[in-house]
Structures are given as C-alpha cells and as structure tokens.
Amino acid sequence: xxxxxxxxxxxxxxxxxxxxxxxxxxxxxxxxxxxxxxxxxxxxxxxxxxxxxxxxxxxxxxxxxxxxxxxxxxxxxxxxxxxxxxxxxxx
Amino acid sequence: xxxxxxxxxxxxxxxxxxxxxxxxxxxxxxxxxxxxxxxxxxxxxxxxxxxxxxxxxxxxxxxxxxxxxxxxxxxxxxxxxxxxxxxxxxxxxxxxxxxxxxxxxxxxxxxxxxxxxxxxxxxxxxxxxxxxxxxxxxxxxxxxxxxxxxxxxxxxxxxxxxxxxxxxxxxxxxxxxxxxxxxxxxxxxxxxxxxxxxxxxxxxxxxxxxxxxxxxxxxxxxxxxxxxxxxxxxxxxxxxxxxxxxxxxxxxxxxxxxxxxxxxxxxxxxxxxxxxxxxxxxxxxxxxxxxxxxxxxxxxxxxxxxxxxxxxxxx
Ligand code: SF4
Ligand SMILES: [Zn+2]
Ligand SMILES: [Zn+2]
Numbered sequence: 149x150x151x152x153x154x155x156x157x158x159x160x161x162x163x164x165x166x167x168x169x170x171x172x173x174x175x176x177x178x179x180x181x182x183x184x185x186x187x188x189x190x191x192x193x194x195x196x197x198x199x200x201x202x203x204x205x206x207x208x209x210x211x212x213x214x215x216x217x218x219x220x221x222x223x224x225x226x227x228x229x230x231x232x233x234x235x236x237x238x239x
Numbered sequence: 240x241x242x243x244x245x246x247x248x249x250x251x252x253x254x255x256x257x258x259x260x261x262x263x264x265x266x267x268x269x270x271x272x273x274x275x276x277x278x279x280x281x282x283x284x285x286x287x288x289x290x291x292x293x294x295x296x297x298x299x300x301x302x303x304x305x306x307x308x309x310x311x312x313x314x315x316x317x318x319x320x321x322x323x324x325x326x327x328x329x330x331x332x333x334x335x336x337x338x339x340x341x342x343x344x345x346x347x348x349x350x351x352x353x354x355x356x357x358x359x360x361x362x363x364x365x366x367x368x369x370x371x372x373x374x375x376x377x378x379x380x381x382x383x384x385x386x387x388x389x390x391x392x393x394x395x396x397x398x399x400x401x402x403x404x405x406x407x408x409x410x411x412x413x414x415x416x417x418x419x420x421x422x423x424x425x426x427x428x429x430x431x432x433x434x435x436x437x438x439x440x441x442x443x444x445x446x447x448x449x450x451x452x453x454x455x456x457x458x459x460x461x462x463x464x465x466x467x468x469x470x471x472x473x474x475x476x477x478x479x480x481x482x483x484x485x486x487x488x489x490x491x492x493x494x495x496x497x498x499x500x501x502x503x504x505x506x507x508x509x510x511x512x513x514x515x516x517x518x519x520x521x522x523x524x525x526x527x528x529x530x531x532x533x534x535x536x537x538x539x540x541x542x543x544x545x546x547x548x549x550x551x552x553x554x
Contacts, residue, residue, distance in 0.1 A: 235445035
C-alpha cells in the first residue's frame with residue numbers, strides 16, 4: 149500500500165464501543181484497481197457493503213485481503229487493508 | 240460461505256451457478272467449463288495445433304494457461320502494436336508469462352510491417368480502433384495459415400460475446416448474427432476460430448487469473464475511447480444481477496435456436512468472398528482492409544473504408 153494509514157498501526161478494533169475516551173476504530177483502507185486510487189471507509193461490515201458503497205455489484209470486482217479473495221458475505225474489520233480490483237476490461 | 244464441493248471456506252461466490260468454491264475446487268470448476276465448451280461445441284481436439292492470440296490481458300493468458308494444463312498443443316501469438324507507453328508493457332507481460340510457463344510464442348511487430356498503430360492513426364480520418372482490430376485479425380489469420388496452425392483461439396469471454404450479440408441484435412445485423420459463436424469453421428481461406436472461454440464471465444476469468452497467480456496487463460490503451468460495448472455490459476450486469484444465469488442462457492439459446500435462421504438466409508444472399516488481389520487474404524471487398532490501410536499510408540486515394548469485409552466477422 150502506498151499510503152500511510154492515519155490510525156496507529158497497533159490500534160486494535162474492539163467491539164466494546166460506547167466509552168467516550170476510546171479512540172475511534174481505524175478506518176478500512178481500500179485500494180481501487182486498476183486506477184490505483186486509495187480510499188478510506190468507516191464502519192464497513194461486509195465485503196458486499198463495501199462493494200455497494202463503491203457502486204459495484206458483487207460480480208464486478210474482486211475483493212482481496214492479505215493476498216486472498218473474499219466472498220461478499222465475509223466480515224470486514226476496522227483497520228483492514230483491502231484491494232478492490234474491477235474486472236471489466238475495456239475490450 | 241462454504242465450498243459447494245468440499246465444504247472448505249469459499250473464496251469465490253457465483254450466483255449464476257448457485258455456488259461458492261474454495262481455490263482448488265474453483266480451478267476444477269473453471270477447467271470443466273472450458274472442457275464443456277470444447278467438447279460441447281466440438282471446438283478442437285488434442286491433435287490440433289492451436290495458435291492462441293495473447294494480448295496480455297487476463298482472458299487471453301487464462302485461456303493459454305488452461306489449455307496448456309489440459310494438454311493441448313498451444314503456441315502464443317502476440318501482435319506488438321507499437322503504441323508508446325502501452326505496447327512495450329503488454330508485450331513484456333506476454334513474454335514473461337510464456338517464459339514462465341514454457342509456452343512457445345510468436346510476435347508480430349507492426350512497426351516492421353510498416354503498420355505501427357500511431358502511424359496508421361495519424362493517416363486515417365476515422366477512429367483507429369476499427370483499423371487496429373482489422374490489422375490484428377489479419378495477422379492472427381495470416382500466421383495461423385502461413386505456419387500451418389489448424390485452430391486460432393481467442394480469449395473472448397461470455398461478457399464479450401453477450402455484449403456483441405446484443406449489439407448485433409439491436410441492429411438485426413444478419414451477416415454478423417449468421418456466424419457469431421464460439422466456433423467459426425475453416426472456410427473461405429480463414430483458419431478455424433474458437434472461443435473456449437465463451438461460457439465463463441469476465442468475473443470468472445478474473446478469479447481464475449488471480450488464483451493461478453497470472454500477472455496480467457491492465458493499463459488501458461491510450462487510444463481507447465472507453466469501449467463501445469461498455470454500456471451494454473453495464474446493462475447486462477444489472478439483468479444478470481436480477482436473474483443470475485440469464486447471460487449464459489441468452490447466448491446458449493441463440494446458438495441453439497437463433498443462429499441457424501440467420502445463417503440460412505445469409506447462405507442465400509450473403510456477399511461472396513475471394514482472395515485479395517494484392518495479398519491473397521480472403522475478402523468480400525475488392526481489395527482487403529489491410530491492403531486498403533497500406534494504400535492509404537502510401538498516400539494513394541483517400542482514407543480507406545475499412546468496414547464491410549467478411550474478415551470483420553470476428554472481433
Ligand atoms: S483500444 Fe483501439 S487502438 Fe487500442 S488496442 Fe484496442 S483496438 Fe487498438
Ligand atoms: Zn472445495
Ligand atoms: Zn490484401
């Protein structure tokens with residue numbers, strides 16, 4: 149990833165939210181291919197939700213985390229670094 | 240989600256097949272779809288010498304790799320278009336891929352042929368893509384025929400084929416509808432042409448390429464206008480999302496129930512094909528499209544009309 153995540157790398161996303169002094173969970177960092185553009189998202193729960201926010205249907209892109217493919221139902225965690233690779237070639 | 244075959248965690252979900260697959264089972268699924276296309280449509284056999292057109296994109300490389308894994312006699316063919324900031328990278332991907340997998344490769348350099356695409360583009364008044372496509376097809380056919388390959392294979396996938404069929408249908412283009420399909424028999428001096436990935440969507444070939452570790456070329460051509468079929472692909476993506484499996488059904492049913500009607504009429508009234516008097520390439524026009532491009536480059540006559548030949552019959 150070319151960008152520096154703006155949250156501390158050791159920040160662990162805890163499920164127990166609700167205490168005001170806790171730091172916000174780190175955002176999900178998404179690299180879009182083939183553009184190479186990076187975007188960040190807060191509160192994305194699943195790969196499907198991420199694709200929806202990007203305006204993509206599940207069969208329009210691969211979602212990759214740690215070198216592996218994710219199906220749409222897979223849960224996304226705060227601080228995840230993902231790649232979304234659109235599959236439509238231009239001819 | 241679990242793998243349909245072995246219940247391991249799935250990595251690919253395919254609504255059109257009501258299934259999810261783990262990496263190993265996905266490769267089996269993909270191989271079976273290709274086998275089904277080859278056998279179901281009688282595309283070729285293990286006796287054939289197959290020339291595979293390699294652009295460097297995911298589809299052509301996935302096709303080459305899978306045919307090689309299935310034990311077919313395959314040789315790659317890459318046409319180097321000589322487009323700055325683009326062609327060298329695509330060629331390097333193809334050369335690296337063939338070296339890695341031990342595939343034989345032929346490269347046609349348009350620069351050497353005097354047909355570098357930027358040169359052609361500068362001389363033509365019409366959009367370059369039609370001439371570029373024509374020149375590529377010309378060399379695919381020519382290398383296949385000159386070097387005794389019995390089959391010419393391209394990486395067209397289901398989305399390519401459906402977008403094209405849909406466009407032909409919107410125009411009710413009889414000549415194109417008469418022979419659109421995964422198999423064009425060897426006739427009129429053309430090599431037999433096959434599209435073994437026709438049952439697999441773009442998403443499916445992308446997943447295969449990823450799981451097989453294929454490093455493919457993704458940078459768009461600088462002359463690309465955003466591809467004429469892209470709008471139709473979007474429309475079909477929505478249709479497919481609403482009723483998974485419709486894309487494949489539309490195409491398969493055309494092959495089964497639609498095409499012959501157009502083919503029968505085309506046999507009665509279609510244009511005749513004869514060898515080009517300048518290069519011998521089969522054409523339905525007076526001289527072939529590539530010779531017309533060459534004439535235009537040499538400054539004879541106006542911009543070539545590069546439409547209408549039967550050698551347009553495949554993209
Ligand atoms: S986009 Fe047009 S010019 Fe570029 S490679 Fe494709 S057909 Fe040729
Ligand atoms: Zn499995
Ligand atoms: Zn000619």
